[in-house]
């Protein structure tokens with residue numbers, strides 16, 4: 017029987033595990049605060065940010081949301097980040113990506129104070145993570161490690177294939193998987209759009225992390241029997257539904273679940289974990305800054 021990995025359940029456990037830390041901080045006079053900044057008209061980004069705010073409310077984190085018109089000047093965004101950097105009630109800052117084309121993304125990542133960078137995207141934090149000394153592990157790869165742990169997936173010595181080389185998922189996932197324990201020590205291959213024989217790599221993989229942003233790229237016939245398949249994709253594809261679209265992952269779930277030993281669904285797999293680890297990083301950030 018294939019195990020369907022329940023991201024909602026593991027995320028609820030992560031949130032429950034934060035309760036004590038949040039209570040202690042509050043008793044000491046610090047309410048953890050997370051600021052989300054949205055400079056986009058993209059409905060998917062709006063949805064993600066509002067879910068993050070709802071999560072904050074649920075666990076007792078003070079959520080602050082700033083919306084900037086997508087057509088506003090880049091300086092407006094940088095002024096906002098400066099204000100949030102200086103605000104002692106704000107312990108974590110998340111600028112929802114992507115930002116509009118006229119805004120220099122790299123400058124945005126550098127503008128956030130590293131100690132408030134709960135995404136872990138500031139170059140200083142990326143450097144620390146690569147060196148095996150992360151202040152904040154990036155939320156999606158960290159959440160995937162938690163899923164693997166919760167479902168007793170052995171990473172030690174496993175053949176892992178990461179499909180996709182993004183700064184947000186593919187690169188940090190690869191780094192975490194090759195590091196020493198916990199949930200590392202995997203022999204890790206990164207595949208991407210120029211990989212010649214994706215199937216050849218996938219067929220050898222005990223663990224597949226699909227994060228290419230290509231709907232249903234990975235199909236059951238490419239997978240090794242009994243492998244663990246983690247699907248990071250959230251692709252909106254046109255469909256005859258009420259909303260006019262449906263969400264599909266980077267994995268063709270129906271065929272993959274016939275071959276995989278453990279597999280994440282979309283939605284309900286990785287997404288809730290990304291959000292839970294953001295809360296985790298925010299509580300950690302509040303702890304560091306309240307010292």
Ligand code: GUN
Pocket residue numbers: 110111112113114135155156184290
């Ligand atoms: N856009 C898609 N995923 C993420 C994320 O994890 N953090 C931020 N800031 N933007 C995103």
